[in-house]
């Protein structure tokens with residue numbers, strides 16, 4: 586369990602983390618989503634004992650990270666995959682971690698195997714690693730002590746689609762065995778693929794939090810029929826507001842059940858009825874964090 590309570594971090598006048606509170610539960614992957622500069626890394630660095638908080642508290646497994654005697658065996662941390670010593674090989678980095686934590690050497694080979702780094706790659710210096718290989722090595726390093734809690738800052742950065750799929754399976758399996766995962770990203774679709782719970786942060790504040798399913802439910806319903814004119818009428822009669830979608834059909838704020846019932850009552854045959862897609866969630870994410878975006882979208886027609 587990770588518990589963050591009223592955490593605030595100020596750098597001079599700038600409030601990087603502003604009264605943030607949340608809990609990450611065992612058995613769940615919690616996605617920490619926010620645009621650049623929102624405060625994700627700062628929050629994670631405070632949890633991992635690398636940056637002191639201005640006020641508030643953060644505990645892992647009930648204690649402050651810095652009070653854990655052999656922290657790598659309790660909490661696995663990957664904050665910056667490129668922060669590894671570039672002159673060391675992947676195998677050397679893992680061996681040093683194993684020695685520091687008092688682990689048997691065989692853990693090194695087990696971890697290399699787990700993250701699919703071949704013996705040849707493990708023998709190469711990290712300066713010659715791709716970003717995806719560094720992330721794999723970082724994940725191996727975070728997991729080597731067999732911790733119950735994982736804190737990963739942008740771990741999908743640099744991974745190809747197959748790598749993201751691999752990481753998702755790895756974290757799913759880890760959470761299913763009772764592990765707690767906090768993972769950050771500035772990309773909604775990565776969080777959507779991997780997380781059970783989502784925390785959205787903007788300008789240092791948590792702007793929304795909940796299960797992925799509940800946030801997706803807030804994304805409305807996508808519906809399409811063989812006769813969209815009849816469908817539009819049916820939905821209007823049921824007081825369901827619609828928005829036309831360019832490739833046919835509508836999105837609505839109502840639930841799929843309400844939309845399905847309205848269509849059935851009017852005898853309209855549907856060819857698509859589902860919870861709103863990522864595009865709507867993306868829109869919600871952009872709206873929720875609009876004040877914190879550096880690049881405001883230019884209104885159409887404006888120069």
Ligand SMILES: Nc1ncnc2c1ncn2[C@@H]1O[C@H](COP(=O)(O)OP(=O)(O)OP(=O)(O)O)[C@@H](O)[C@H]1O
Nearest residue numbers: 596599601619620621622623624625626627628771
């Ligand atoms: N050591 C520091 N000194 C001054 N300001 C800092 C420091 N570290 C972070 N900040 C500021 O705090 C804010 C939050 O930064 P943080 O790195 O936590 O954001 P983030 O959500 O992780 O962003 P990104 O997705 O770009 O990594 C930013 O405005 C950043 O400039």
